[in-house]
Amino acid sequence: MTRFLPSLLLLLLVSLLPAGLQAQSPDIPGLALIKSKPVTAELISEQSSIAPGSSFRVAAKLVHEPTFHTYGKVLPEDGTGKPTVIQWKLPDGWTAEDLPWPAPHETEGTGGSKSLGYSDTVYLPVKLTAPADLKVGDQVKLEGIVDALVCDPKSCNPIKLPFSLEISVAQTAVVNAAAADVFKGLEGNTGAESNTSPTAGATKGTGADTGTPAASASATPSQGSAQPVNIFKQLMLAFLGGLILNIMPCVFPVLGIKVTSVVQQSLEHPRRVMLHGLAYTAGILVSFWALVGVLQLLRSWGEQLAWGFQLQSPWFSFIVVLIIFIFGLNMAGLFEVGTSATGVGMELTGKSGLQGSFFTGLLATLVATPCAAPFLAGALTFALGLSFWPSMLFFTVIALGLAFPFLVLAFFPKLLRLLPRPGAWMESFKQAMAFLMLAAAAYFTWSLMGLISEYGQRDLLIGLVFIAAACWIYGRWFTPDKPTKTRVKAIIFTALVFAFGFWMAYPRPKDGSWKEWSPELVDELRAKNVPVFVDFTARWCATCQANKWVYKNQALQSDFRKYGVTLLRADWTTTDVRIEDALALLNKTAIPVNLLYVPGQKEPIIIDPDVPFTPSLVREALAKLEHAPKAIKGTTAQVAK
Structure with missing residues (x-):
């Protein structure tokens, strides 16, 4: 997994680009940060x-x-x-x-x-x-x-x-x-x-x-006789908040990685133990400094951002989900990196590698940002109101609080004797912690769903299943005991299935092209000679979901814009008497049903449901709008983007 780490980190950095730069990459949707104007x-x-x-x-x-x-x-x-x-x-x-x-x-x-x-x-x-x-x-x-x-x-x-x-x-x-x-x-x-x-x-x-x-x-907040006391108080709150982060739901699953690593290190030389603690702390510090540096830079460019801003980027959240999900599968034993239980800690250099400790520190910070531990909310508010270097000081203190338990073990390695000796229990502990890691992945997935389209949510879940299948293929057939030919086939199939899952799951922006259907809205638009396309659909309708790919066709979207078509979606996922009545008027008892209302024509064109639903089928119906009456001047249609 070492070779994948630079790519993942690069994607994380790209996801933090300011909106102005992200706008230059139209082929990668969902990069823009969400901003508000309170x-x-x-x-x-x-x-x-x-x-x-x-x-x-x-x-x-x-x-x-x-x-x-x-x-x-x-x-x-x-x-x-x-x-x-x-x-x-x-x-x-x-x-x-x-x-x-x-x-x-x-x-x-x-x-x-x-x-x-x-x-x-x-x-x-x-x-x-x-x-x-x-x-x-x-x-x-x-x-x-x-x-x-x-x-x-x-x-x-x-x-x-x-x-x-x-x-x-x-x-x-x-x-x-x-x-x-x-x-x-x-x-x-x-x-x-x-x-x-x-x-x-x-x-x-x-x-x-x-x-x-x-x-x-x-x-500067430091003026006045009372301010130095306030700064000291905020520094203490920052440290305590960072310390308490260790037991917050966001961070605790990651500690399972570190705990197994620490137990393994108890057999090593004290100097080696200290180096691991310092590497873990360095990972936390570097990630905190990077986040605060980017945050302050974007704020200086006029972005209105706060702590945790990076999780407002769909791409950043997606990479976080991907990393935590794959870690969880690894901890559950679906595949292994290395042969020891401590491989779960992303042992990038083998047995308890220092790079693994560093990366675990990065991951701890990554999952800590959505959590506001007790004492931390006020300290974050205070720190974000400061200039660059004072703000960096406060976040350094928070980072040291997060790293403190393992720093203590690093500088006082005799305390490791209080921990259980390495043994078979570590494998059970690792697998038990996998459920917490997967729960964290579920939480971040839920958070990501608020940033992407409804059908992007569906594709995200399906894509994660394929990514899990890729991990299974890797773990089942890419093992040292398999012949070289089998291992080569395994890595090829792993790459193909993972690529397909990634393509399915990558975040797609919310679609503002479709309006909610209602009979009143249809009558209002038809009275203004606005062409109307209606998609009767439901989440439980598999054929309906398959048809959604048709609307992504660029030529079809161009025709929707050309003719000024308003797109309406009639969602029958739950019981809706109005939809049932509309289908009855059309002599239809099942969905999908797709209609095109042509200005000047009393009855709608029903796209034939008995033949494969294709872009050319819809475009053929749209061609009949060429000579239809034009929309009344001043009417604005909702068209596909």
């Missing part, structure tokens, strides 16, 4: 036109989705979170001066705690001063970013919200009547969220990124 930002001005050399107020308007909140510019002494900062990119000669913000109100923080912050819609004012040498008639673009931590009762996510506003230069300023009430209401903010830092003053625009005084006064 808060939006825009810039408004109290003047619609400004005069050269004048001062005026602008405000960053933040609109929060329900249950979400952000923080003020200064945190309470005993508070956690991240101060909100406005970073400006002003033209040369412009200055920004801090103004008091509205007082934050009590919100429901993460984990049921109470905190002070902003929710719903809030306006954060700033005073801008234009240079005197502006030319009347010019347009000036004001740009900036709101750097904040947005939270709901379950989690927090660092977010950077860019905004911009173009404003014209006139001989005299013109009041923006549409924003008059907003700025009038902001006049009562005096002292509400003022900045008492002695560095408060004006920020001068130089054409580069600049910050308001709030940025210089509160950008």
